[in-house]
Amino acid sequence: MAKRIGIEVSLAVSEAVKLADVDVIAAYPITPQTHIVEHLSELVADGELDAEFIPVESEHSAMSTCCGSAAAGARTFTATSSQGLALMLEICYIAPALRLPIVMAVANRSLSAPISIWNDHSDLMASRDTGWIQTVAENGQEAFDLILHAFRVAEDHRVLLPVIVNMDGFTLTHVIEPIEILSQEEVARYLPPYSARMRLDTAKPVTMGPVGVPEVYTEAKKAQDEALKAARPVILEAWEEFGKHFGRYYKPVETYCTEGAETLLITMGSIGETAMSAVDAMRSQGKKVGLVRLRLWRPFPFTEFLEAVKGVKYLAVVDRALGLNGAGGPLATEIKAALYDEEERPYIWNYVAGLAGRDVTVENFVEMADGVEAAAADNLKSDYTIINVRE
Amino acid sequence: MVSWKELELGCTIVEPGSSSKLKTGDWRSQRPVTDYEKCVKCGMCYIFCPDMVYKPNKMGFFQADYYYCKGCGICARECPAEAITMVEEKV
Numbered sequence A: 001m002a003k004r005i006g007i008e009v010s011l012a013v014s015e016a017v018k019l020a021d022v023d024v025i026a027a028y029p030i031t032p033q034t035h036i037v038e039h040l041s042e043l044v045a046d047g048e049l050d051a052e053f054i055p056v057e058s059e060h061s062a063m064s065t066c067c068g069s070a071a072a073g074a075r076t077f078t079a080t081s082s083q084g085l086a087l088m089l090e091i092c093y094i095a096p097a098l099r100l101p102i103v104m105a106v107a108n109r110s111l112s113a114p115i116s117i118w119n120d121h122s123d124l125m126a127s128r129d130t131g132w133i134q135t136v137a138e139n140g141q142e143a144f145d146l147i148l149h150a151f152r153v154a155e156d157h158r159v160l161l162p163v164i165v166n167m168d169g170f171t172l173t174h175v176i177e178p179i180e181i182l183s184q185e186e187v188a189r190y191l192p193p194y195s196a197r198m199r200l201d202t203a204k205p206v207t208m209g210p211v212g213v214p215e216v217y218t219e220a221k222k223a224q225d226e227a228l229k230a231a232r233p234v235i236l237e238a239w240e241e242f243g244k245h246f247g248r249y250y251k252p253v254e255t256y257c258t259e260g261a262e263t264l265l266i267t268m269g270s271i272g273e274t275a276m277s278a279v280d281a282m283r284s285q286g287k288k289v290g291l292v293r294l295r296l297w298r299p300f301p302f303t304e305f306l307e308a309v310k311g312v313k314y315l316a317v318v319d320r321a322l323g324l325n326g327a328g329g330p331l332a333t334e335i336k337a338a339l340y341d342e343e344e345r346p347y348i349w350n351y352v353a354g355l356a357g358r359d360v361t362v363e364n365f366v367e368m369a370d371g372v373e374a375a376a377a378d379n380l381k382s383d384y385t386i387i388n389v390r391e
Numbered sequence B: 001m002v003s004w005k006e007l008e009l010g011c012t013i014v015e016p017g018s019s020s021k022l023k024t025g026d027w028r029s030q031r032p033v034t035d036y037e038k039c040v041k042c043g044m045c046y047i048f049c050p051d052m053v054y055k056p057n058k059m060g061f062f063q064a065d066y067y068y069c070k071g072c073g074i075c076a077r078e079c080p081a082e083a084i085t086m087v088e089e090k091v
């Protein structure tokens, strides 16, 4: 039986990568992701993990190396954050297009300027349409579990796409939590060895990443789009299997106190835990408030989301990034699009909160739940507000 | 042409050396025409053509393979005998 120990979440993530028995890690240190790859380099140096650790000169090179490694058929991991992810982005588009099942941990952090090392989701949003499958952890145990889930999904021959596991920088990565670290045998039962469906092999030469002339580019992108959509059932199946093996069941969309709720808060990431406390407090005062937390971000879980918000009157959508599009945060625009075809749509107010590590408190969530109802009562046109901004 | 369902995983090319099948000739708006009365068989067109379009025939004259000629005009520009003229491509 697995042991529950007090461990820094970054180190637990490294342990998950070790238990997945990766072949290649190529990474560059960047706050707040550094501890993950630092610990992995120690594990490799100490002989505890039989893998190639390739210290590269930038994140652009890290992802390029990962593409080469995955193309050669090796189980491959990297991790990054913020500006590092931004530098990687050119190659991030290539990995899913070439169907390379790389797993990457992203310690979510705001993007410059001003320079900030603190947590929000601006990097997560910058990478949202690169074609990677993306999950979002809410606590340390989830970060650990989602890494193992990511390898299983990515390498499944029905998927063969890279996966990002998002985890809030500092708020998750740098805290010590009681985490159940699975044993090698347990992980081996859940995660089969990786066998590449197609790889670089001198005995059978292939060209990966050739020019796509106008006659073929559209078809190539259509095939990629269909592959991402086809990954959905496998993502769910891998969570179901995870539950059967280890007793922790995960869903793409989690609901909390949604029964009879008129107002729902929508969150993604670690603030969901604070939001639960806020919901408890509001419920104890008789307010009909519930919570929906998104764990799967790409492909977006439309069916489960629509099911979760069915029949409610008000949604307070909490974004951890500013959309800079004049229309609010990216999560809210996504959710509004998801609801467009519904006959009965809830009234939506978007709150941008917790930019660059600013606390989002229980009081803030109460303010948001009350705010959406008040805005609806005032017949305000659906809009967004930045919580806590000094006027 | 192939449908998206028939593409190899990740649009990978699984047949080595298949780039020679790529018809670069259909980009052409002008084609080089050689006047063999003027040609001195120096092979400059053969050397300069970026697509390896010219091949010498039995008589030593260099002939263009229009499957690959993209009509860039380099050969006409470099020919020391001014034997090559670029003429408009007719569809």
Ligand code: SF4
Pocket: B031, B032, B048, B049, B050, B051, B052, B053, B054, B064, B068, B069, B070, B071, B072, B073, B074, B075, B076
């Ligand atoms: S026009 Fe350009 S491509 Fe065509 S034969 Fe001359 S040099 Fe080669």
Ligand code: SF4
Pocket: B034, B038, B039, B040, B041, B042, B043, B044, B045, B046, B062, B078, B079, B080, B081, B082, B083, B084
């Ligand atoms: S460059 Fe001109 S002269 Fe020389 S071989 Fe070609 S066509 Fe003939």
